[in-house]
Amino acid sequence: xxxxxxxxxxxxxxxxxxxxxxxxxxxxxxxxxxxxxxxxxxxxxxxxxxxxxxxxxxxxxxxxxxxxxxxxxxxxxxxxxxxxxxxxxxxxxxxxxxxxxxxxxxxxxxxxxxxxxxxxxxxxxxxxxxxxxxxxxxxxxxxxxxxxxxxxxxxxxxxxxxxxxxxxxxxxxxxxxxxxx
Amino acid sequence: xxxxxxxxxxxxxxxxxxxxxxxxxxxxxxxxxxxxxxxxxxxxxxxxxxxxxxxxxxxxxxxxxxxxxxxxxxxxxxxxxxxxxxxxxxxxxxxxxxxxxxxxxxxxxxxxxxxxxxxxxxxxxxxxxxxxxxxxxxxxxxxxxxxxxxxxxxxxxxxxxxxxxxxxxxxxxxxxxxxxx
DNA sequence: ACGCCCATGTAACTAGTTACATGATTTG
DNA sequence: CAAATCATGTAACTAGTTACATGGGCGT
Numbered sequence: 001x002x003x004x005x006x007x008x009x010x011x012x013x014x015x016x017x018x019x020x021x022x023x024x025x026x027x028x029x030x031x032x033x034x035x036x037x038x039x040x041x042x043x044x045x046x047x048x049x050x051x052x053x054x055x056x057x058x059x060x061x062x063x064x065x066x067x068x069x070x071x072x073x074x075x076x077x078x079x080x081x082x083x084x085x086x087x088x089x090x091x092x093x094x095x096x097x098x099x100x101x102x103x104x105x106x107x108x109x110x111x112x113x114x115x116x117x118x119x120x121x122x123x124x125x126x127x128x129x130x131x132x133x134x135x136x137x138x139x140x141x142x143x144x145x146x147x148x149x150x151x152x153x154x155x156x157x158x159x160x161x162x163x164x165x166x167x168x169x170x171x172x173x174x175x176x177x178x179x180x181x
Numbered sequence: 182x183x184x185x186x187x188x189x190x191x192x193x194x195x196x197x198x199x200x201x202x203x204x205x206x207x208x209x210x211x212x213x214x215x216x217x218x219x220x221x222x223x224x225x226x227x228x229x230x231x232x233x234x235x236x237x238x239x240x241x242x243x244x245x246x247x248x249x250x251x252x253x254x255x256x257x258x259x260x261x262x263x264x265x266x267x268x269x270x271x272x273x274x275x276x277x278x279x280x281x282x283x284x285x286x287x288x289x290x291x292x293x294x295x296x297x298x299x300x301x302x303x304x305x306x307x308x309x310x311x312x313x314x315x316x317x318x319x320x321x322x323x324x325x326x327x328x329x330x331x332x333x334x335x336x337x338x339x340x341x342x343x344x345x346x347x348x349x350x351x352x353x354x355x356x357x358x359x360x361x362x
Numbered sequence: 363a364c365g366c367c368c369a370t371g372t373a374a375c376t377a378g379t380t381a382c383a384t385g386a387t388t389t390g
Numbered sequence: 391c392a393a394a395t396c397a398t399g400t401a402a403c404t405a406g407t408t409a410c411a412t413g414g415g416c417g418t
Contacts, residue, residue: 081288
């Protein structure tokens with residue numbers, strides 16, 4: 001049982017889902033491809049943590065809808081008593097910024113502009129989703145709200161930072177080419 | 182050439198360093214163990230991107246100090262012209278929060294308290310480091326500043342979120358046990 | 363017609379972690 | 391006297407990505 005397995009159980013503890021949907025839902029919190037998820041679900045099923053029923057669809061391919069079992073819930077319960085391991089972030093942009101002196105300012109500027117746009121998109125998408133959730137009756141479980149708020153905090157700060165960084169860069173650029181013409 | 186290789190080159194473009202030091206410096210931006218770094222450095226050397234000189238030390242074990250070559254700098258230059266891939270974060274805590282209904286509120290509370298303390302520590306450490314850097318003469322390269330500021334933004338937001346989440350949880354806890362005695 | 367979305371799976375590979383191995387020096 | 395730090399490396403494993411494979415429906 002690795003972290004991704006627990007993550008899948010965690011999603012299933014809120015609602016039954018197909019492997020395909022689990023894959024998309026877990027992306028923002030724990031990136032994983034379908035090729036990793038399908039075998040894990042089979043493994044979880046053979047361990048008795050989940051079970052599936054085949055749902056036949058006419059317009060779309062048939063799917064396996066997985067649901068959590070009492071054994072799965074017990075596994076989550078004991079997992080929750082253990083401390084969480086430290087979060088880790090891998091961001092290629094920061095590695096690039098560290099050696100920015102080696103390249104063209106225009107390239108670095110493009111990288112930062114891309115990041116600004118990315119954060120804006122993510123933030124807008126999240127806020128739309130939070131809006132929907134706030135109107136929902138009955139209100140969604142507290143866990144869901146905490147997650148979405150965490151993502152909102154994160155992208156707000158990422159946006160602020162990247163905008164600030166871009167301003168720093170533009171300042172530097174102006175210093176290097178003062179008084180055009 | 183994978184991202185970690187470029188990351189090592191990026192660090193070396195600012196200062197020559199031993200594998201051991203590179204390992205510690207790259208941690209915050211791209212977690213990696215020494216067992217991954219040493220073979221990569223050997224590979225980078227055989228590709229002509231870096232070279233090392235043996236530095237004999239009396240009080241500590243001898244070390245190999247790597248420095249970047251013109252070929253390495255050229256590799257960085259072309260890497261900087263390519264777009265950076267999207268950042269990804271893996272945080273076990275969010276997976277745990279998502280299934281918090283399955284466990285005890287006290288356990289969840291402990292998890293959040295741990296996170297609050299963690300963010301506070303990181304933030305304090307960073308701000309001390311930023312303080313040192315601001316006094317430094319000559320000022321450090323812009324890239325370094327951008328990175329440290331990014332980390333500061335990040336831990337500030339993480340701290341705000343985790344404190345907010347903890348308040349939400351305590352509220353919920355009070356609702357469940359109203360008017361003690 | 364071409365490509366994307368849905369849906370599931372396996373095979374081959376790369377990336378990353380844990381464990382094994384060694385050994386001196388400093389700190390509690 | 392035990393544990394941490396410095397320093398390098400390899401071996402064995404787990405985790406994660408890319409590529410291969412299939413196939414109907416839907417939009418342009």
